[in-house]
Amino acid sequence: MLVGAAFITASSLAYFDFDTLPAFVVEKLPVRFESLWLASLRVHVAAALLAFPLCLLLTTRSLQRRIVWHRRLGRIGGVLVLVALVPSGIVLAFDAKGGGVVTAGFLVSAAIIAWFMVRGVLAARRHDVVSHRRAMRHVVGQMSVAVISRALLVGLDALGVDPDLAYVVALWGPVLASAAVVELVSLQSFGSIPSAATLMERIRRALSSLAPVVRARSVVRPLARLGR
Amino acid sequence: MFALVLSFVPSLASADEESLAAWAQRRVEEGLVKPLAGLEANRFSRARPSPRERRVRVVDTTATLDKAGKSFVPFAIDVRFGSEWHENDIVGCIYAGSGDLFVKRGDAYRPASFLLGKNVEPVGGVCEAGRPPS
Numbered sequence: 254m255l256v257g258a259a260f261i262t263a264s265s266l267a268y269f270d271f272d273t274l275p276a277f278v279v280e281k282l283p284v285r286f287e288s289l290w291l292a293s294l295r296v297h298v299a300a301a302l303l304a305f306p307l308c309l310l311l312t313t314r315s316l317q318r319r320i321v322w323h324r325r326l327g328r329i330g331g332v333l334v335l336v337a338l339v340p341s342g343i344v345l346a347f348d349a350k351g352g353g354v355v356t357a358g359f360l361v362s363a364a365i366i367a368w369f370m371v372r373g374v375l376a377a378r379r380h381d382v383v384s385h386r387r388a389m390r391h392v393v394g395q396m397s398v399a400v401i402s403r404a405l406l407v408g409l410d411a412l413g414v415d416p417d418l419a420y421v422v423a424l425w426g427p428v429l430a431s432a433a434v435v436e437l438v439s440l441q442s443f444g445s446i447p448s449a450a451t452l453m454e455r456i457r458r459a460l461s462s463l464a465p466v467v468r469a470r471s472v473v474r475p476l477a478r479l480g481r
Numbered sequence: 482m483f484a485l486v487l488s489f490v491p492s493l494a495s496a497d498e499e500s501l502a503a504w505a506q507r508r509v510e511e512g513l514v515k516p517l518a519g520l521e522a523n524r525f526s527r528a529r530p531s532p533r534e535r536r537v538r539v540v541d542t543t544a545t546l547d548k549a550g551k552s553f554v555p556f557a558i559d560v561r562f563g564s565e566w567h568e569n570d571i572v573g574c575i576y577a578g579s580g581d582l583f584v585k586r587g588d589a590y591r592p593a594s595f596l597l598g599k600n601v602e603p604v605g606g607v608c609e610a611g612r613p614p615s
Contacts, residue, residue: 260525273598276520276528283587350529403525410530413563420527 257400258305265298284348293344300337304330305396312393324377331374334392339367351420358424365432366395387439394431401427502539505554505575509537512582513571513593514558520597532560532570544577548611552577555608571596574608583607 267275274282284290307330310316316323346359373388402423409419514535536559544552558571573584573593582593589603 257525264526272600274595274600275526275598277526279596279598280528283589403527406527406530407525410562413533415565416529416562420529 254309254397254400255306257404258309261399261403262302265302268295268298281348281350289344290348293341296337297341297345300333300341301399304333304338305399308393308396327377331370334366334370339363351417354421355424358428362395362398362428366392390435390439391432394435395428398427398431501544501554502542505539505556506537508575508580509556509582513596516597532562534561535559545610547609548606550611553608
């Protein structure tokens with residue numbers, strides 16, 4: 254995914270060369286609100302170039318172990334996504350090539366990202382790691398659509414598929430598949446069978462927490478009997 | 482003798498038209514199709530992939546006069562991705578005197594360099610037939 258993000262970064266630098274128009278912009282112009290559209294495109298690209306690698310880093314074990322850094326970088330990522338990436342993406346979605354079907358696809362992806370980013374932040378604030386992990390998987394899953402979709406476009410082009418059809422398939426396919434895969438992974442990790450060692454550890458913890466209660470009862474019960 | 486000369490007139494006219502169309506076709510291929518092919522590489526972007534093939538069609542073999550009295554020839558470029566041809570992927574015109582190329586984007590015509598990434602504004606009145614002289 255990081256390699257894909259690097260490829261996107263390399264091909265997106267052209268958006269910041271203000272003298273020339275990249276192929277994607279040439280293809281799109283003219284649009285209804287050209288200045289707004291161009292500004293949104295640049296904000297979206299810049300936000301994605303920072304937010305996607307950052308979110309990928311936040312999923313690594315090494316950064317998850319460093320809680321303070323995870324929290325700080327997570328806040329930066331959350332602000333980038335909610336303030337820049339999603340709003341600019343929504344503006345771009347309304348002029349997406351391919352018409353209403355593609356617009357709907359981008360809006361669904363944006364809605365999933367925004368919804369689960371908010372849910373993930375709220376879960377982190379109440380220290381609900383399981384919900385936080387599931388929500389952030391959805392966010393990263395939808396961000397990964399950018400890479401998977403482009404890879405699919407290259408593959409479908411090699412197969413000679415009509416580019417208009419390929420564009421729809423390469424968008425909706427990864428959007429739905431990412432959501433489904435994240436749900437499956439979350440369900441599996443939630444309902445997975447723990448190892449014997451984990452089970453023993455859980456039993457030991459449960460017993461150790463019960464120990465004072467058992468001891469107290471062993472003292473209280475004989476006293477209660479004496480009182481009868 | 483006169484009849485013999487007259488018999489040659491249509492064929493000369495035909496040769497003129499053919500040369501104009503051939504010139505326009507060559508100019509569009511050199512000025513637009515080749516640079517576009519050179520510009521396009523396999524990109525990891527949401528831009529449309531480059532077509533397998535492009536073909537130039539000169540739509541009208543005779544020149545038309547625009548509002549400024551300059552003569553132009555309309556053309557279209559068809560593209561092929563798989564086996565099917567998509568007609569009129571690019572439409573535009575070429576000016577007979579200067580060889581200037583314009584392409585239609587939305588409702589307006591811009592210099593063809595726009596397709597090569599130059600940020601050029603639409604040009605009014607080009608590629609549109611002027612009123613016939615009364």
